[in-house]
Amino acid sequence: MIAHRVQRDLARAISAVENGHTDVRGALAQFAALGHAQRNGARADVIGITGPPGAGKSTLVDRLIEGFRANGETVAVIAVDPSSPFTHGAVLGDRVRMQRHAGDRGVFIRSMASRTAGGGLAPATRDAVRLADAAGFDVVIVETVGVGQVELEIVAVADVIVVVTVPALGDSVQTIKAGLTEIADMFVVNMADRPGANATALDLKHMVREGAREIPVLQTVAQDGTGLPALLDALAAKRGAGDSNAVRAVRFEVVRRARDAAVRAALAALDSDDASAVLDGLRDHTISRNDAVDALLAILGGPAHAH
Amino acid sequence: MPIKVLVAKPGLDGHDRGAKIVARALRDAGMEVVYTGLHQTPEMIVNAAIQEDVDVVGVSILSGAHMTVFPKIMDLLHEREVDDIVVVAGGVIQENDVPKLRALGVREVFNAEASTQDLIEGIERIVAAHGRDAARRAAQA
Structure with missing residues (x-):
């Protein structure tokens, strides 16, 4: 049996992580501080x-x-x-x-x-x-x-x-x-x-x-x-x-996190002033779609991304 | 972050068409809606609300049993030391029971004439004023 209070605080800890108020380490530490960590x-x-x-x-x-x-x-x-x-x-x-x-x-x-x-x-x-x-x-x-x-x-x-x-x-x-x-x-x-x-x-x-x-x-x-x-x-x-699936699981998780980080970086780069200038050009038809993609990838991380 | 709502149908009332329309409308307003199905006891509703850690419990009741169901739900929430989840009522509820429900701590009563837009705006307003994040910030301060 898991006590009502532990269930309540587990639910709240999940929300805190889900909504980005803390990361899982913080949530686990808080959970332990409440005396709930078994x-x-x-x-x-x-x-x-x-x-x-x-x-x-x-x-x-x-x-x-x-x-x-x-x-x-x-x-x-x-x-x-x-x-x-x-x-x-x-x-x-x-x-x-x-x-x-x-x-x-x-x-x-x-x-x-x-x-x-x-x-x-x-x-x-x-x-x-x-x-x-x-x-x-x-x-x-x-x-x-x-x-x-x-x-x-x-x-x-x-x-x-x-x-x-x-x-x-x-x-x-x-x-x-x-x-x-x-x-x-x-x-x-x-x-x-x-x-x-x-x-x-x-x-x-x-x-x-x-x-x-x-x-x-x-x-x-x-x-x-x-x-x-x-x-x-x-x-x-x-x-x-x-645990025969451990290697597969760890590889997958590493790739997932790296991909998530790359996506966050790309989204941040799209908010930059340089990127806005490119997007303005796209709206004004002074640059083609393909050229805009290449220009934005260059802003993100140099020519290696432009293909 | 999205508002999370539990849409609950207590007791023997077997009509959930309205609850499903509400769930869908809240979804389209960008909320995360947990639906639990028919025939829920107050205990099941409260446990689900706590485990799901929702902002709002919306209890849809058409059977006339609201003065039995709501006191039990509010008592159980207090017993479990959960005071930051907002409870609202919807369905067929006589006007003279509305003050009694409010006195129990039910934040809003939406009658059968309320539109889905009334519900969305009402829930957004109540969460902003009394929601768990407001409550938890106050508790930490």
Whole structure:
């Protein structure tokens, strides 16, 4: 059980990081100063749940919470839904499927809007996981936004990644395309009571058989809990198997941070006086679009960027 | 940073069309809206509000049970030592209950005639005056 006061202060610490009032180190220090930090250093098992919109990720998370709680483990969930690129607003609806756990002090559920991030998570998701870990949760489940083929940031956060799919989203060629299928530690074909589930599972099994790693392919009906015991067993086996994803996760995170820093630098450079002069020229038709791009890249970092 | 709002539907009232329209309108106004679905107990609403650390809880209630539900929500927030989350009410609420709800600490009551624009402006105004950031700044000072 995690005390109400700890839950409240964890929620506030996540907001502080999410809104840029402090960084994760500051938030962790403050959390410790309040006497809430149960431990420092990663100990919670972090499970990533990803897959296309409407595949049943939130319903599956609800069932996983149930399973871990039955085992006496405390669970934090960080569930990400998309922000509008136009208004920055968001509707965060993942809790709807998990609300029966809202009264359980062993469960903490936090929705996050993806804000500016495009990789399936929010900028503060990783920090929220660290804070939930510090609060003493045994398991942290991260649910990504509904993803397509290229939103892979979950690899930088989760120890075990479950890719959830549903029957009839495509033929076997989809299973050999790059991206989402490469990051799975296990596949779940959810809504397995629908036509085509066996064929989808078979396509995935054929694909998996060609690879070097052992990747289970499971079938579930999250709605009624069918297949959940097998999924919990598969997760337990992966959780005990060491951190084979660590190198990939660290590489990915380093690239992400470097890219974020580069983007911030570019945005700052676009606000400079030199850049405004170029943009004014563009508006007045004294410079072409291509020349404007080259001129702005030169302002940003010299000719190396201009190509 | 965006205003974060929990849109909650307590009790047995099974109509959430209005709540969904509100959620969508607040989204389009640039807010982050957590929706929890139907049939929520005050305990579930308060726990969700705390875990989500929202600025505002908007409770939509059409069933007439508001004088039962709101005292419980306000009591639970005090019990959990959360005094910086603003609570507003919406739905079908008799005029003579409005002062009673305000006395409980409900900051605003939007009746069925309120437009989505009224809601957006009302929430923005209340958050600016009484929101958690204002409250937390005061607590730190």
